Amino acid sequence: MSAHAIKARFIAFEGGEGVGKSTQAKRLVAALAERGVDAILTREPGGTTGAEMIRKLLLDPPGSGWRVQAEALLFAAARSDHVAKAIKPALLAGKWVVCDRFVLSSRAYQGLAGGLGDEEVRVLHQIGSDGLLPCRTFLLEAPGEDVAERLRMRDGDEADAIGGRNARYHADVGRGFAGLAQGDDTVVQVDASGSADEVHAAVMEEVEPLLAPTS
Numbered sequence: 001m002s003a004h005a006i007k008a009r010f011i012a013f014e015g016g017e018g019v020g021k022s023t024q025a026k027r028l029v030a031a032l033a034e035r036g037v038d039a040i041l042t043r044e045p046g047g048t049t050g051a052e053m054i055r056k057l058l059l060d061p062p063g064s065g066w067r068v069q070a071e072a073l074l075f076a077a078a079r080s081d082h083v084a085k086a087i088k089p090a091l092l093a094g095k096w097v098v099c100d101r102f103v104l105s106s107r108a109y110q111g112l113a114g115g116l117g118d119e120e121v122r123v124l125h126q127i128g129s130d131g132l133l134p135c136r137t138f139l140l141e142a143p144g145e146d147v148a149e150r151l152r153m154r155d156g157d158e159a160d161a162i163g164g165r166n167a168r169y170h171a172d173v174g175r176g177f178a179g180l181a182q183g184d185d186t187v188v189q190v191d192a193s194g195s196a197d198e199v200h201a202a203v204m205e206e207v208e209p210l211l212a213p214t215s
């Protein structure tokens with residue numbers, strides 16, 4: 001690494017359905033490119049050929065769907081492939097990684113809303129991905145009604161197997177995320193009810209200090 005290199009960083013966007021994570025992840029990668037920082041944009045579940053195949057199994061499951069245990073194992077398996085074949089190699093090559101969802105989603109959806117337990121999800125992550133964690137996670141939070149409206153516009157009747165779960169499940173996910181953010185100073189809660197520009201500005205305020213060259 002050169003004397004003035006900017007350290008490669010792993011950043012995740014998290015939150016419930018329809019809060020604008022994908023838009024913000026893309027905008028961050030574009031802002032990094034403008035500053036000459038090489039960053040890859042990736043997503044979960046997915047990001048490698050194998051993990052994208054597991055994504056299909058999760059979002060459009062066969063038969064009556066998965067038990068929460070199997071669902072958590074499939075997410076962990078997809079993440080294991082993604083971390084080993086895409087995320088770690090990029091970080092080792094000095095690239096930033098911006099990921100649309102990561103393990104906090106498994107903790108909120110399967111661990112808390114799904115009832116599997118937080119510790120169980122963390123153990124699976126340790127086994128699958130050596131417990132790799134982002135250096136910053138932006139948790140985008142918006143009031144329930146806003147999100148329901150955005151989702152209706154985005155998905156219509158086409159919600160996937162997890163997105164289509166009932167309002168109570170999604171409320172548990174939201175509370176789960178908020179609880180996980182407490183006491184974890186790598187997780188930054190961002191009010192996502194503003195415009196995309198406002199949310200992006202809030203994200204950049206946190207990212208700027210990470211752009212300082214290291215010696």
Ligand code: TYD
Pocket residue numbers: 016017018021022043044045075101102103104105106107109110160162163
């Ligand atoms: P996706 O369309 O990528 O998310 P979004 O609706 O936010 O655009 O779908 C991913 C779905 O998978 C979403 O409902 C959240 C869920 N999920 C989990 O339940 N656990 C996980 O670990 C991850 C990564 C996603």
